[in-house]
Amino acid sequence: MNAISVRGLTKRYxxxxxxxxxxxxxxxxxxxxxxxxxxxxxxxxxxVLEGFRHADSGEVRVLGVDPRHGGLDWKARLGIVLQADxxxxxxxxREAVRHFAAYFPSPRDPEEVIEAVGLGSKAxxxxxxxxxxxxxxxxVALGIIGSPEVLFLDEPTTGFDPAARREFWALIExxxxxxxxxxxxxxxxxxxxxxxxxxxxxAGGRIIACDRPSQLGDRSDGIARVSWIEDGRERQSxxxxxxxxxLALAQRLGGEVPQLSVHRPTLEDTYLxxxxxxxxxxx
Amino acid sequence: MNRTLYLGRKRVGIELRQFFRxxxxxxxxxxxxxxxxxxxxxxxxxxSVGFGDVTFSQYFLxxxxxxxxxxxxxxxxxxxxxxxxxxxxxxxxxxxxxxKASYFLGKVGLVFVAYIAQVTVLLxxxxxxxxxxxxxxxxxxxxxxxxxxxxxxxCTLLGLAFSVVPKHGRGASAIVAPIVLVxxxxxxxxxxxxxxxxxxxxxxxxxxxxxxxxxxxxVFLPDGASAIEVSGSWQLGLCALVLIGWTIGGFILAMLxxxxxxxxxx
Numbered sequence: 420m421n422a423i424s425v426r427g428l429t430k431r432y433x434x435x436x437x438x439x440x441x442x443x444x445x446x447x448x449x450x451x452x453x454x455x456x457x458x459x460x461x462x463x464x465x466x467v468l469e470g471f472r473h474a475d476s477g478e479v480r481v482l483g484v485d486p487r488h489g490g491l492d493w494k495a496r497l498g499i500v501l502q503a504d505x506x507x508x509x510x511x512x513r514e515a516v517r518h519f520a521a522y523f524p525s526p527r528d529p530e531e532v533i534e535a536v537g538l539g540s541k542a543x544x545x546x547x548x549x550x551x552x553x554x555x556x557x558x559v560a561l562g563i564i565g566s567p568e569v570l571f572l573d574e575p576t577t578g579f580d581p582a583a584r585r586e587f588w589a590l591i592e593x594x595x596x597x598x599x600x601x602x603x604x605x606x607x608x609x610x611x612x613x614x615x616x617x618x619x620x621x622a623g624g625r626i627i628a629c630d631r632p633s634q635l636g637d638r639s640d641g642i643a644r645v646s647w648i649e650d651g652r653e654r655q656s657x658x659x660x661x662x663x664x665x666l667a668l669a670q671r672l673g674g675e676v677p678q679l680s681v682h683r684p685t686l687e688d689t690y691l692x693x694x695x696x697x698x699x700x701x702x
Numbered sequence: 703m704n705r706t707l708y709l710g711r712k713r714v715g716i717e718l719r720q721f722f723r724x725x726x727x728x729x730x731x732x733x734x735x736x737x738x739x740x741x742x743x744x745x746x747x748x749x750s751v752g753f754g755d756v757t758f759s760q761y762f763l764x765x766x767x768x769x770x771x772x773x774x775x776x777x778x779x780x781x782x783x784x785x786x787x788x789x790x791x792x793x794x795x796x797x798x799x800x801x802k803a804s805y806f807l808g809k810v811g812l813v814f815v816a817y818i819a820q821v822t823v824l825l826x827x828x829x830x831x832x833x834x835x836x837x838x839x840x841x842x843x844x845x846x847x848x849x850x851x852x853x854x855x856x857c858t859l860l861g862l863a864f865s866v867v868p869k870h871g872r873g874a875s876a877i878v879a880p881i882v883l884v885x886x887x888x889x890x891x892x893x894x895x896x897x898x899x900x901x902x903x904x905x906x907x908x909x910x911x912x913x914x915x916x917x918x919x920x921v922f923l924p925d926g927a928s929a930i931e932v933s934g935s936w937q938l939g940l941c942a943l944v945l946i947g948w949t950i951g952g953f954i955l956a957m958l959x960x961x962x963x964x965x966x967x968x
Contacts, residue, residue, distance in 0.1 A: 469797060491705075495799035504790030509723040510716070521712045522798045561794075 420483060422447045422569050422600035423468060428477035430463050437463045439624035440477070450591075450601040452615035454608070454690060460624040461604045462502065465573055468602065469499050481569060495523055498567030498599075500558050500575055507557075508547030512538050515546060516560050523565030535593075536560045537586055551578030556587070569600045576610060588613050608687040618686070620693050628693055636689040644684075648677040706801040713808025714815070721778070721812055730875065731778040732816060735766040736823055742892075743832045751894045753930045756923055758894075759832040764922045765891035767821055768914035771853040772882055774816040779809060779861030780878045785871030792962045806862070813858050817850065834922065842921045845938065849917040852945035856910050859952030866959050885911045896932050903932060910948050913941040 423445040430438040438460040445451045453461045466472045470486035484493045507515045520526035533542050536556040576584045591614055611618050612632045619629040645664055646655035658664045661681045668676055722728050746758040786792050828834035868874035888902045889912040906912040920936040928936050
């Protein structure tokens with residue numbers, strides 16, 4: 420059984436259709452990343468799954484339960500990291516993590532969680548004195564304290580420096596290794612590529628592509644762009660057999676090809692192309 | 703049910719820590735009556751209120767204890783909850799396996815503990831510096847107990863209900879504080895009640911504070927001081943009725959209007 424299944428989810432705010440007939444599934448232990456511009460419907464979708472909002476139509480199941488009727492036992496199996504909050508400022512890291520452990524039937528050890536998110540040296544600090552990245556790691560600590568089966572991460576690494584982001588990815592990968600199902604919302608394409616088994620691109624309330632990061636859009640076609648300098652001018656060409664193309668080029672130019680580069684579309688290229696192709700400039 | 707109580711107890715602990723560590727809430731809801739008692743007690747120390755040798759500081763102490771009910775419950779919650787709605791506290795709690803009743807139990811526990819601590823300090827200051835005599839009869843202490851409980855319950859529920867009025871957490875105190883102040887001026891806290899114009903007395907009689915101050919005067923002033931009450935008596939029965947009425951009304955109102963999410967976020 421899938422950990423999350425969404426069939427025909429639609430959610431309106433007045434005249435605005437925030438989410439328009441979305442369907443997807445997330446298998447047990449899988450990590451799905453939701454990508455998309457601001458206002459595309461990512462957070463609305465996530466909040467319906469978390470039970471904060473109710474769908475206007477469609478069928479939603481998380482761990483086999485309709486979030487609309489999810490009771491306390493169901494909530495105990497979820498971990499929710501919302502977009503950045505400013506609450507709990509008057510408590511210390513340790514007090515907050517210990518307190519939140521009390522809500523769950525089988526919590527992780529608070530001290531281990533504090534260490535795992537890299538706040539060991541900050542355990543006695545007041546939360547309102549943490550940096551943006553440290554504060555976000557506290558949110559993650561509170562999201563995983565209950566050893567959730569499904570973990571929702573809404574833009575978890577906003578405000579992280581590159582090193583902290585890499586540490587955070589390693590942490591999330593350890594949860595994946597334990598079999599936690601993860602629904603990740605992010606603006607960072609490298610984050611999605613590293614963590615997600617599949618990515619779904621949402622724009623204008625619809626899923627416009629959903630695949631493995633390496634297969635999304637035209638990435639599976641093997642099209643590459645070769646560029647070089649010839650006669651003092653920048654030249655480029657796209658090809659589906661870059662090796663043969665470069666060999667031929669080397670022969671023609673008699674050896675070293677000036678400024679040679681072979682570029683395959685990154686996830687970011689593919690993502691931006693998908694968003695650009697939308698009618699009506701939805702991005 | 704056990705779980706609701708267990709988590710309610712945990713909530714009381716965390717609420718108390720946050721209440722006393724937040725400088726603004728600790729001063730505004732907790733220390734203010736003590737500051738006012740020292741100021742008013744010093745300025746009007748020996749001023750008579752029109753009955754025997756009862757001084758204004760004694761009269762004022764009763765008013766401050768009654769105000770303490772309002773500060774720790776109504777004012778505290780009506781300011782803190784809009785902030786919690788805005789800073790993500792309430793949303794985070796909604797996503798937890800916590801019965802909603804535990805949150806409300808936490809607030810009730812916070813209010814009662816803060817009030818008991820506040821009254822203890824007020825009475826200590828009053829006895830040590832302003833010559834206030836503590837009641838010697840068990841009956842008066844019983845009255846003190848039931849009046850406090852009914853006052854705290856009704857004003858807690860009204861605070862929960864009123865927490866939906868301020869649009870933003872930041873502006874909440876600017877809406878709530880004037881209401882509390884007006885009630886204090888009209889209910890016999892800052893002025894002697896029977897010297898107020900009757901329209902003001904009638905206005906104040908609608909709300910709990912007037913009845914709380916009157917009952918606290920019964921507890922902390924000599925019995926004969928009922929002579930300076932408007933009706934010439936303590937009206938404890940009527941006080942109980944009004945407070946029970948507001949408790950029931952506050953409960954219904956809070957059930958109807960309390961929101962976990964900010965306005966405009968369906």
